[in-house]
Amino acid sequence: MPDDQGVRPNSAQIDDDRGVRQLEKLKSRLRRRVVLLRTQAHGFLALAILLLLGGVAVFGWANYIARFTLSPPLTAASQYEKLTADKKRLGEQLAALKKQQQEILNDAAIIGPYDEKIAKIKAEYMPLEEDILRNCPKATLNNYVDPERTFGWWPGRMNVTPGPRIGDYGFTLPSGKSVSFEGSDLAHECENHFEEHKETIIQYMRNVQDLFNEKSKIMLEHRNKKSPELAPLSQQAVQLYQDIQDVDALIKDARGRVAQEKYLRTAPIPEGHANDNTEAKIDWPHVIEKNATRIGVLDAMFFLVTILVPQYRYSVKMANFYHARYDNLEMLPEQIGAEDFERVVSIMTPNIDFGKSPPTPWEHILEVVKAAKG
Secondary structure, eight states: OOOSSSSOOOOHHHHHHHHHHHHHHHHHHHHHHHHHHHHHHHHHHHHHHHHHHHHHHHHHHHHHHHOOSSOOOOOHHHHHHHHHHHHHHHHHHHHHHHHHHHHHTHHHHHHHHHHHHHHHHHHHHHHHHHHHHHHHHTTTOOOOOOOOOOTTTSSSOOOOOOSSSSEEEEETTTTSOOOESHHHHHHHHHHHHHHHHHHHHHHHHHHHHHHHHHHHHHHHHHHHHHHHHHHHHOOOOOOOOHHHHHHHHHHHHHHHHIIIIIIIIOOOOOTOOOTSSOOOOHHHHHHHHHHHHHHHHHHHHHHHHHHHHHHHHHHHHHHHHHHHHHHHHHTTTTTOOOOOOOOHHHHSSOOOOOOOOOOOOHHHHHHHHHHHHH
């Protein structure tokens, strides 16, 4: 029978080929493991360094960290703006409350007829006053009427007083207007003309005063009827007035502190803390808070560093071990038998003493708890 199928490989050649492939696979896995372990070791080292630097920074800036809040610092300017907005809000509430009171009282329906009668009397009186003024030479009439002066409340005689300009004299008319003259003689002469019509003027004033008194009486009776309904609103109004006064006092204080921050460049004082630049009592709560921040951060930093450093050493030793074995494999011949490969595998298995294995975080916590109980 002819041998046309070629020479078949014997068992020794098959074992050699299998050993070569396994050796290449082993070297590839060692190479990847070395890279992974070194990357992991560098990461542990970088984290440890960052933790140490962060601990130093926190220790130095503990005073500011203890005062840190998620909200922006409450400066005097922001307090002033907030108080101003609060005052505006309270004013709007008070205005709405007064409007509600006026709707309940509905004064216009009661005082309207009386105001119309008073306006009619004033319209009848004004021609008399104008006629008297025509007999007063060099009179300068001021049509401004003081809003606090009510028509009808005339003292009964003119009171000549010096005017705003030097040498001028004048007096207030029953209508509320004022008149001035270039000398006291002219003013007294005009005063005498009004005295001649005194009784008529007084009669007009009495009629107006009677209407005022009657209107006041009716208004008082009306308000007494509405008092049960107005009582809660009145209490709210009193409270709003008090709140507005309190806010005004705070605004006055905040305005001074705004000037201090603007011109003296003083930093805002955190709420609940004393000023560091004043000779005040020691702010013990802040001192305790600051030192507690430092101690807590240092404890956490050392706790994490004691975990990362053993992990770093462990990873470096394993990387060096596998790198050395990889170098040894590179120097082996390409052809290696199965038995030799088994001996190589036993050599590759770590059997060195790495010391105490790095504890886990839970083991650290358990040790701290046991120490606290002991």
